[in-house]
Each structure stands twice: as structure tokens, then as C-alpha cells.
Amino acid sequence: MRFAIRCSTKLTAWLLATLCVVLLGWILLNRQPSPVLSEIVGRYPIGNAGMVYAVLTDAGGATSSFVYRYFLYQRMDDDQLALKAMARDGKAFLVTRDPLARVAVVEGRVKVSVGKQVYRFHSPAALTVDGQDMLVDVWLDARIETQSAEVVR
Template identity: 40%
Template sequence: MQNPKATKILLWVLAFLCLGQALYIFASRDGQPDPDRIVSVTRVGKSGAIYEVLYDAGGATVPHVYRYFVMDFQTNDEAALQKSKNAAPFLVTNSAGAVRKVVGHSVKLHTQNKIYEFRNTAYFKVDGQLNEVTFDLDAVF
């Protein structure tokens, strides 16, 4: 005959082990990888820019991923890379050179590969003033 008290203790130990492993997996998962380099910078309006940033963290098995950010214009690439770590991209794709034409705060985009994420508006702040940028995406796959 089985001992009910031992079974109950064993079940609690297993439950705590499962909970501990779930917390470990959640805490150790990586967020967005670090950017590798800025591929291009396109000016938007008077003081903004679109930064095309290459993420090559996947190695040989994962294609290059390009994230496009709208930010206030940065004086050097290193400052832009640091700022992009805390910014949300408006376009994530494996297609380079998506920015085709800029007129004021309106941008025409074109991609020929997969689109992982897209937002048709983005904002950047300069001197406390919020600037809106709108996007028109033409995608062919």
C-alpha cells in the first residue's frame, strides 16, 4: 500500500521544481538582440531620421533581420545604436533598403521579402515637440 503523506510531499516538491524551472526560463530568455551596425540613415523633416539597423545574431541558420527606427537625428552611429536599443521599430523585415522616398514627414517604403512587423505611423521627439511620420508600404513577396 502506498503512503499518502509521502505522495503528497513528492507532488509538492515536483510542483516547486516545475515552478522554479519556469521562472528560470522566463528570466533567462533574451529580449531583442543587440544591433550590429547601421546600414543607412535617411533624413526625415528638419530634425528626424530613419535608421536602418542590421541584426545578424542568428548566425548561418537565420537570415539577416533589418529593423527600421524613426528617431531624432544622431551625430554618430554609436549614439544611434545605443538609442535604438530602447526604441520600437516601425518595420522589421529581412529586406534591406526599404526606404524609397521621403517627402516632409511622409515616407514611401518598398520590401520584397518577409515582413515580421509593421506600423504605419511612428513618432520622434525633438525639443519636447512630438513629430509624426507616416509610412506607405509597398510589399511584394
């Protein structure tokens, strides 16, 4: 009887340890690292306390192109504080490679036009100001320019 109890306890401990390792691996593989936000390249007011921030991410160095992330976030006057806050808890509604994207805020809606690759986009986007959540519609016009019109056969 003692042998059966010892085996059962060892098996349970082994199964729990295995489950913990699998769970930890899954968490690490699916974790999204915080982006390295370099500088704010555009600000577009939305309402009295909100802002659309266009932020340059150039952490890839010379081997990769610049990436631009667009955030809906509360208005902050200090760029460094805003960058730290967005890196910590901001969610970009648009991630693109286009340095010339055009942004307009019309009647509480954000309209964005891009001509280069879009990596990620979602709408509506959430804006939290003073503990109040607000959903903002984002309209995206993405007309990707191609290098050549030649058809590969």
C-alpha cells in the same frame, strides 16, 4: 478563534505568493528582449532633426538570415551612440528580411518598398525630438517575391 485567524492569515499569504509568481511569470513570458543592433546601413533625413535609420540585426549567426529594422529617431552623428539609444528605447516601425528595401521621405511621409518577408509593421510611427512627439505616416509597398510559381497539389 485563534485557529481561524491563523488559517486565514496563512491562506492570504499563500494567495499573495501565488499571485506574485503568476504575475512574474506573465511579465517574463511577454517581455520583448532588446534587439542586438549591429550596424546602421541606411540614413534618410526627415525634417531638420529626425532620421529614418535602417539597422542590420545579425545576432542569429549563420543559421538565420539577416533582419533589418527601421527606426524613426532623432538625428545622431555617432553611429555607436545611435545604435545604443535605439536598442534601449527605440521602437522599430518595420522589421523585414529585405536588404534592398527602398526608402523615400516625401512631404513628411516615409515610403518604404520591400520585396521580401515583413515580420512587423505599424503606422503611423512616433518620432520624439527634444521632448516633442510627432506622428509620421509610413506607407508600405510590400510585394513579396516567391521562389517559384509552381502550385503544390
